Amino acid sequence: MTLSYLLRRVFHALIVLVMVGIITFFVVRLxxxxxxxxxxxxxxxxxxxxxxxxxxxxxxxxxxxxKWAGQTARGNLGNSFLYGAPTVQIIMTRLPNTLIxxxxxxxxxxxxxxxxxxxxxxxxxxxxxxxxxxxxxxxIAVPVFWFGLLLIILFAVTWRILPAGGMNTAGQEGxxxxxxxxxxxxxxxxxxASIAEILRYTRSSTRTVSTQDYVRTARAKGVGQxxxxxxxxxxxxxxxxxxxxxxQLPRLIGGAAITETIFGWPGMGRLSVEAALGRDYPLIxxxxxxxxxxxxxxxxxxxxxxxxxxxxxxxxx
Amino acid sequence: MQQTVPQPVALSPARRSARRLRRNPSxxxxxxxxxxxxxxxxxxxxxxxxxxxxxxxxxxxxGPSWGHPLGADENGRDVLIRLMLGGRVSLAVGFFAVAVSLxxxxxIGGLSGFFRGWADSVLMxxxxxxxxxxxxxxxxxALTFFGAxxxxxxxxxxxxxxxxxxxxxxGEVLREREELSVEAARALGASxxxxxxxxxxxxxxxxxxxxxxxxISFAILTESALSxxxxxxxxPDASWGNMLTxxxxxxxxxxxxxxYPGALILITVVAFNLLGDGLRDASDPQGR
Numbered sequence: 001m002t003l004s005y006l007l008r009r010v011f012h013a014l015i016v017l018v019m020v021g022i023i024t025f026f027v028v029r030l031x032x033x034x035x036x037x038x039x040x041x042x043x044x045x046x047x048x049x050x051x052x053x054x055x056x057x058x059x060x061x062x063x064x065x066x067k068w069a070g071q072t073a074r075g076n077l078g079n080s081f082l083y084g085a086p087t088v089q090i091i092m093t094r095l096p097n098t099l100i101x102x103x104x105x106x107x108x109x110x111x112x113x114x115x116x117x118x119x120x121x122x123x124x125x126x127x128x129x130x131x132x133x134x135x136x137x138x139x140i141a142v143p144v145f146w147f148g149l150l151l152i153i154l155f156a157v158t159w160r161i162l163p164a165g166g167m168n169t170a171g172q173e174g175x176x177x178x179x180x181x182x183x184x185x186x187x188x189x190x191x192x193a194s195i196a197e198i199l200r201y202t203r204s205s206t207r208t209v210s211t212q213d214y215v216r217t218a219r220a221k222g223v224g225q226x227x228x229x230x231x232x233x234x235x236x237x238x239x240x241x242x243x244x245x246x247x248q249l250p251r252l253i254g255g256a257a258i259t260e261t262i263f264g265w266p267g268m269g270r271l272s273v274e275a276a277l278g279r280d281y282p283l284i285x286x287x288x289x290x291x292x293x294x295x296x297x298x299x300x301x302x303x304x305x306x307x308x309x310x311x312x313x314x315x316x317x
Numbered sequence: 318m319q320q321t322v323p324q325p326v327a328l329s330p331a332r333r334s335a336r337r338l339r340r341n342p343s344x345x346x347x348x349x350x351x352x353x354x355x356x357x358x359x360x361x362x363x364x365x366x367x368x369x370x371x372x373x374x375x376x377x378x379x380g381p382s383w384g385h386p387l388g389a390d391e392n393g394r395d396v397l398i399r400l401m402l403g404g405r406v407s408l409a410v411g412f413f414a415v416a417v418s419l420x421x422x423x424x425i426g427g428l429s430g431f432f433r434g435w436a437d438s439v440l441m442x443x444x445x446x447x448x449x450x451x452x453x454x455x456x457x458x459a460l461t462f463f464g465a466x467x468x469x470x471x472x473x474x475x476x477x478x479x480x481x482x483x484x485x486x487x488g489e490v491l492r493e494r495e496e497l498s499v500e501a502a503r504a505l506g507a508s509x510x511x512x513x514x515x516x517x518x519x520x521x522x523x524x525x526x527x528x529x530x531x532x533i534s535f536a537i538l539t540e541s542a543l544s545x546x547x548x549x550x551x552x553p554d555a556s557w558g559n560m561l562t563x564x565x566x567x568x569x570x571x572x573x574x575x576x577y578p579g580a581l582i583l584i585t586v587v588a589f590n591l592l593g594d595g596l597r598d599a600s601d602p603q604g605r
Contacts, residue, residue, distance in 0.1 A: 012442065019446030027455070031462030141534065141586035143541040143558070146579050149565055157569065247481075250451045257453055258542050272451075273546060276458045284458060292449040299449075 009303060013296045020292040021072065024285050025065055072289070078282035082274065087286035090271070097167060098267030101260070102252040104183055105191040109248075113195045114241075117202025118229060121237075124207050133203070136196035148189045148262040155185060165264035186263040190256050194248050201244040205237035212236070238309050246302045253294045334523070337599040344595025347588040354585055358404030367398040370553050390560075390574055391567060400577055403555035407582070410470050410540045410556070411533035411589075417475025418482060419529055423521070425479070426486030431494060431513050441487070444480050452477035456539065460548035467550065470543070474536045482528045486521050493520045523600035530593035534586035541582060557582050 043051075052058045059067075071078060077087040120129035156164035163169065163182050172178040209215065210233055218232045253268070260269035268287065275283040338344050367385075376389040387396040429440040456473045463469050493499060494517055502516050541558030543549040545565075550556035552563070557578040564574035 012445070015442045016445045016449055019443055020449055023446060023450065024455075027459065028462075031459075137587050137590055138583065140590065141538070141583050143538055143545075143561060143579065143582055145542065145545040145565070146561060146575065149568055149575075153568055247448075250449065251453070253451075257457065258545060261546070272454045273457065276454065276461050277546075279461065288450055288454065291451055291454075292446075295449045296445075 006304075009300055013300055016296055017289070017292055021069065021285075021289060024288045025068060028281055028284055029061060029064065068285075072285075077286040077289070080275075080283040080286075081280045082278045082283065083280075087282045090283065091268070091286055091290055094266060094268050094271045097265060098253070098260075098269065100179075101183065101186055101190060101256075101265060101267060104187040105194065106245075106248075106252060108187055108191045109194040109198055110245075112191070113198035114202055114234070117199040117241075118206050118234060118237075120199075121203040121206025122210050122229075122233070124203075129203075132199065136199045139192045139196040142192070144189060144193065144256075144258045145262055147192060148185070148259060151185050151189060152262070165262070167265060186259050186265050189262070190252075190259045194252075197248065198241065198244055201241050202237065205240045206233055209233050209237045235309065239306060242302055242305065242309070246299050249298050250291060250295045253291055253298075334596075334599040338595055341595045341598065343591045344599070347591040347595065350584060350588045351592065354404065354581070354588075355408065358401055358408055361401035361404075362398060365398060365401065367395045369394060369398045369402050369555060371395070387577060388573065391563065391571075396574070396577060399555040399560060400557070400581065403557045403560050403578065404581065406467065406550055406554065406556040407537050407540060407558065407585075408533075409467065410474065410550075411536040413471040414474035414478070414536040414539075415529045415532040417471060418479040418532055419525060421476065421479035422482030422528070423486055423518070423525060426483035427490055427513060427518065427521070429483070430487035430490030431509075431517065433491075437487075440483075444483050447477070448480045453539070453542070456543060457546060457548060460543060465543075465548040465551055470540060470549065474539050478532060478535060478539075482525070482532075485524050485528065489521045489524055490517055493517045496520075523596070527593050527597045527600065530589050530596060534589040534593075537582060537586060 049058070057064070068078075075088075079085065080087050080090055083090055116132050120126070120132045123129055152164050155162040162185055164185075165182075167179060167182050168175070169178055169182075215228070215232050218228055223232065257269040257273050259265070260267050261273060264270075268291075271283070272287050274280070275287060365386075372392045372394060373389070374392070376385065377391060379385055379389040381388050385395050385397065387400070390396055390399070425440050425444065429437045429444075456477050459473045460469055463473075490513075494512075499512060499516050502512050507515070537557070540549050540556060541561055544556065544558035544562045549558050549562070552559060560578040561575055561582070564571070564578070568575050
């Protein structure tokens, strides 16, 4: 891989971020109705103007945009209207919670989807394949909140073996086993759809690869089942799977709004719901830019992994 | 003497695909189920005439009866008629949102792949930008700002879901524009737009159809999720999504209120996915 390729990719990533900034800024500012601070009908017009002036909303849009872009470029995302604290600080308190949840569900997704997808892709049409395909279809098709509520009713209300929501039991903050117990249900709900999706990709990718000549050759020369799967099939099937994982990222990092809301998980997803419903401009734009930055970075890393997985890509780059 | 070998009848790609689709039982069943569901939603209310909005607290949570074949909801409204009318709304969200996303995806992907160069760069960076924004968040945002309603839902879901299709279409167009048929058309003096419209785009139809089928199920699910946050179809109008949301508080006492709309969403989405898979297999030129 050449340096110029890397630089070009980083440059593209920066352009994408600028695009995201422009899209969100104008979506938010051109929308009818101001921030919810101004929605209070008891405000007099003088107070209203004072608030607009304080928030810088009375200036012409291009001026607002230039100011905002300048600040943002220097890493200052402004203060949240709702919380009064710096946007970056608010995001940083919520981010670890989302990362715990997202990381767990990503691990769960890969741990379940890869072996199952590999197994059903190697024997397409078998009973095992039919069962996994059907189950994964159901998981793709079930509305997330319905599934979440069902699990709460079963595990938290009827059987009382898992907590219904939150991150900790009161008084047990910082206890790892306690956190783990709270993590199970939201992680399962968040992974369900991803597992189904990644499983389908793994299956079809494996199916394509396992009919290739080199797999037959490897089998003919007596390569063991395990080595055949890991070194010959999975490695060649990895690229489409990796791309599919990359497409799941915005959802995972952005925090699953629905899952976090149902389980009262204090992460980015719930924060973004609060920001949207409260029309908190700086927070909305902060969250969007932050998520976009994370997604673009991860996608760049994934792209950089392609040549490492496939020497043919290395030759082209 | 030369012996004449009976030639296999040459079928057009579309007819060959249709024939392959008919041999795929799960796709055929899905299509049948979908037709039933569409008939239930579109024709049902013509046969079963009941008011979807009459509130009758005497009938609150009533079980099935002659007056209410599927019982009544938390406001004593008839569940069956609401499922039918809600189905109209949910299916409409699915179809029209997909129409919006098809227009954008094909337009952006098609232009990008056909003209290449700087137009391609600009359009693809814009697509990447839209892919990097969490779509659900932007939908939620737009619906909070512009108000929740059928038109807004269709636009918002459509405008946040065209990116995958745009990329696919771009790839197809990049490949197709190098085909001999396209070169021939160009040599005969066809204009660029005519080449794109008449010779390149038809090759992309299979991708579009498969994508649309799966897109409908995505839109129906998104509507239900947005309903849960209160920005979907607004009561008293019914949609499967908001019936499910309305039922969540009574999931323990009257679970069937959540079962009916949930099952309809589930069946519809599974059927559209299976049909999409069937269409994909059927349109694959490598397939038999």
